[in-house]
Amino acid sequence: MLSGKNVLLAVTGSIAAYKSAFLVREFIKSGAFVKVIVTEAALQFVTTVTLSTLSKNPVYKDFIKDENTGEWNNHVDLGSWADLMVIAPATANTISNLVSGKADSFFLSTFLSCNAPVFVAPAMDLDMFKNKSTQSNIQLLSKRSINVIEPNEGELASGLEGKGRMEEPEEIVTYINNYFLEKATLKNLNILISAGPTYESIDPVRFISNHSTGKMGYALANEAQKRGANVQLVSGPVSLKTPENVQRIDVKSTLEMKKEITKRFDKIDVLIMSAAVADYEPKNIASNKIKKQDQEISIQLKKTPDILKDLAKIKKKQIVIGFALETENGIENAYKKMKRKNLDAIILNSLTDTGAGFGHDTNKVTLITPSEKREFELKTKDLVAIDILNFVEECV
Ligand SMILES: Cc1cc2nc3c(=O)[nH]c(=O)nc-3n(C[C@H](O)[C@H](O)[C@H](O)COP(=O)(O)O)c2cc1C
Structure with a gap:
């Protein structure tokens, strides 16, 4: 279901950002076209070179491309390019920003401009995830028809055990694939x-x-x-x-x-x-090229x-x-x-x-x-x- 679709992947500042490289590969393997946006914090965990090489596209971070010429990245165009937007990993900070409607970054403005289905894969430590603010933000996202891909239970980067591990890249792709399969209104036709x-x-x-x-x-x-x-x-x-x-x-x-x-x-x-x-x-x-003649010709x-x-x-x-x-x-x-x-x-x-x-x-x-x-x-x-x-x- 993902073949030929434009996937806009936003990577935010979680330790799980290293998995986003695998996620890009999974999308590419399923035939999708991928463009990646990163937050400033995401660059602490993964490089633009990795994401750009794997996605075969430049990575977006800022509005302004070139201070000298005034060339800028258009968040509206990028939002409408996307057939789906995936925010993975999504930090607690980002989830809160998505809920509040903040638009003070290229990523958040693109999110607000995007009318395509959005998938959010939270990744954080167990207490951050359990926190009432995070939980209420996640509920609000779901109420707004944003698809939240639940994190897993298991060992976390902090060394603690609990719920907060970002879902594995293959599982994220399967989840999204199933979403589109269900929506495939002309399936088998x-x-x-x-x-x-x-x-x-x-x-x-x-x-x-x-x-x-x-x-x-x-x-x-x-x-x-x-x-x-x-x-x-x-x-x-x-x-x-x-x-x-x-x-x-x-x-x-x-x-x-x-x-x-x-x-x-x-x-x-x-x-x-x-x-x-x-x-x-x-x-x-005519079996041979019709020669130019002096008189008019007509074709029946x-x-x-x-x-x-x-x-x-x-x-x-x-x-x-x-x-x-x-x-x-x-x-x-x-x-x-x-x-x-x-x-x-x-x-x-x-x-x-x-x-x-x-x-x-x-x-x-x-x-x-x-x-x-x-x-x-x-x-x-x-x-x-x-x-x-x-x-x-x-x-x-
Ligand atoms: C080593 C390290 C790991 C972090 N991992 C997470 C994480 O997994 N989840 C999370 O919500 N925040 C995590 N943070 C905090 C975020 O990076 C921080 O809240 C940042 O402002 C998020 O910005 P962003 O949402 O714009 O990417 C981590 C910070 C550090 C220094």
Whole structure:
């Protein structure tokens, strides 16, 4: 469950900080991307070189990177980068700061900026842990939906025996993994997503295509895998990185796309066709490059197969969602398209709104089903993907 996730690990000033190096390795082993923040006190116990080498990223401590240029570390950006934040070891002092909402360090400001799930692994001597202030702070954190990973009983650095030993790194990773497994709302669901444009060949060097970049389909694939689905991404030619845990199948033409989707259709639960598939392809593909001529030439086009319609016609249990790009009478045309093609929902893409449609990182969509219409604000394609997959969750 951690593969491909962005883990923000905060290390604070406990003797258990030496274990944070192992923790970074465990996260990396499970396929996560790791960035580390340290408190001033943590550096008494572990070095930035160790943490940076293991995490393959610079370690953060201060707001200001360079006094001369004024370059600074952005706590808001780092907080929103994180898919989860782990504070391990968490000292009594840090736990108290988390409760009070203090923001006088880069670490605490990042914590306050982070909307992702937070996991706190306390580490301290038994009496510090038993102390009523610590206990009441821990309870408050739990009440605020922060996940507290209970420390173990055993021998402590002070030589005393009792409860306060930070949970072992492997166990912390297992705990977090289980947390995400429980939240994996699309677990065991097979979702096929198509993305990008198609290329319809004219001759060996030329083709007809469109401006689709595939960003929307890739965002959907990424969100679906985060929710635990088995995701196959049938992709037209794009220059995007394949999301983690996603099986990508590259295709060029509409025919190839149809072939790859059709042969998988029986075994999938959800099909989301976000690819900008060509409606027409050249009737004949010249076997040699068409030479430049003095007179005009014309290319005769024939209709491509309608992948969505053909598959929705034979669907059984599958939920089939299409995309529509309309330049006029959007809602009406999209609704008709959904009915005509027997779809469960259609996502109407706006080309008329600034920042929406092809190429942008943002999109403005309306989700139309036979019984309702949900209009969404202009938002990043990652957030649009969340809205669409929330709908999928309601259907399955
Ligand atoms: C050798 C040594 C070990 C310490 N171990 C712990 C510990 O395990 N847990 C704890 O809560 N504080 C421990 N402290 C005290 C913290 O380092 C101290 O409260 C510090 O202010 C914590 O700062 P931070 O929470 O910003 O990292 C230790 C201090 C020293 C000198």
